[in-house]
Amino acid sequence: MSNLEAFYKVLRFYSVFKGNRHQVGRLLVDAVNYHYKKTAKNFRKMDYYVPLALNYLPRQSNYADDFFQYAVLRRLYETANLQLGKSQVNRETYNDLINQYLV
Structure with missing residues (x-):
């Protein structure tokens, strides 16, 4: 058993x-x-049989919507130690974030 x-x-x-x-x-x-x-x-x-109950994790959320967004988020984290969500980093804010933290 x-x-x-x-x-x-x-x-x-x-x-x-x-x-x-x-x-x-x-x-x-x-x-x-x-x-x-x-x-x-x-x-x-059999009397000792117990049905197996399986659980699984839900799908994890995506880190970024496209590769460029991922690259910007990654560079901000590695270089400026800044953690932002993907909603805060988008096409309108790329230039501002890059100029402020990476240049």
Whole structure:
């Protein structure tokens, strides 16, 4: 039973990112097939079976809308130690920010 709990813990850890959910599902199916091969019993109908609950992080927000905005934000952070949001750095404010902090 402790091996099953450890296996579930590993699966939950790797399923945090949505891209890994397919791989985690495949691992669970392989585990179910292995259990059937060794015991000739359906793993999902055993009394010790616990359904696996997977959680994943929501999509992270984008740091910038385009590459130039990213480059300006990055240079402002590296050179002037200034952290601004992408709403504060746009086409209208590029020149002002560059002249004020980077030149």
